[in-house]
Amino acid sequence: MDKVRLQREAAFIRSSLLDQGYLDEQFIQLEELQDNDNPNFVEEVVTLFYTDSARLIYNIDQALLSNPTDFTKLDDYMHQFKGSCSSIGAKKVKNECNGFGEYCEVQNYDGCFRTFQQIKQEYITLKKKLETYFQLLKEAAQIK
């Protein structure tokens, strides 16, 4: 596949992510911090986001398995996860987190559990799309 086509495909993924509300203005802000001296800045930040998220998602899953449920801990982990989402512009995932917070506040376990399954789904969807996006950019960059 040629360079231009790869770049076009990547650009298409990027526009859809923005148009469909998976990503917001903050992602664009991160792109603006990238330059020739720091050409992989956005990807590096997103990679940190995956690592942080994996840890927090695991922690939340574990906390949801614990009996009795520690809603303070749940809320704390979710707050951290939401912060990370916000920092990279992961708008859709972040918005799903609001629902979780509300259930936490009223200590509604079922609500928390259900909402979290949705959050994980949205997160996985976003991660897959972003991985494809950066992979395409990488492949395009490797072609002279």
Place this chain on the structure above:
Amino acid sequence: MAAAADVFIQRLPEVSARELHVLAVDDSHVDRKVIERLLKISSCKVTVVDSGTRALQYLGLDGGEKNSSIDFDSMKVNLIMTDYSMPGMTGFELLKKIKESSIFREIPVVVMSSENILTRIDSCLEEGAEEFLLKPVKLSDVKRVTDFIMRGEGMKGGKRSQKRRRSVDCIPSLTTELSPLSPSTLASKKSKL
């Protein structure tokens, strides 16, 4: 106003002619990477730590007051930017500890938070924070803050200085020279709501 600016500059830790040294404190990996980049783009030297405890260690405050004879140059920090919500020591607690220190209290502290809580903003400002930034922090926010510090002007007015300088050894010339906070600047801080 020129006289006030001169007095203020003399009291601040010496700003290198070339660049500010900023100590950034945040428990989030993602946010540490972003703030570091924002500060580097704003031509600052950056030290990033992941907790309030480490920030105090870096400043040399962990074991009580630092000896003033210790080489201060290598660690000269001109600005501290800290996240509010951190496990262990919060940004607010870190802010208090810095303002309680006779050596470091003059270092401007900026607090960052993802939560837009008015009482939180007010208490940080009253405790002596220069500015309260909402996350995600933008490049324009960082540039504005660093520009102010570089010019040695301090931030938007005197309400904070009047409220926070309650201790007897406060510098009288500073509190009288800085103008009272105007309604418009107070509104601009709150306008982030």
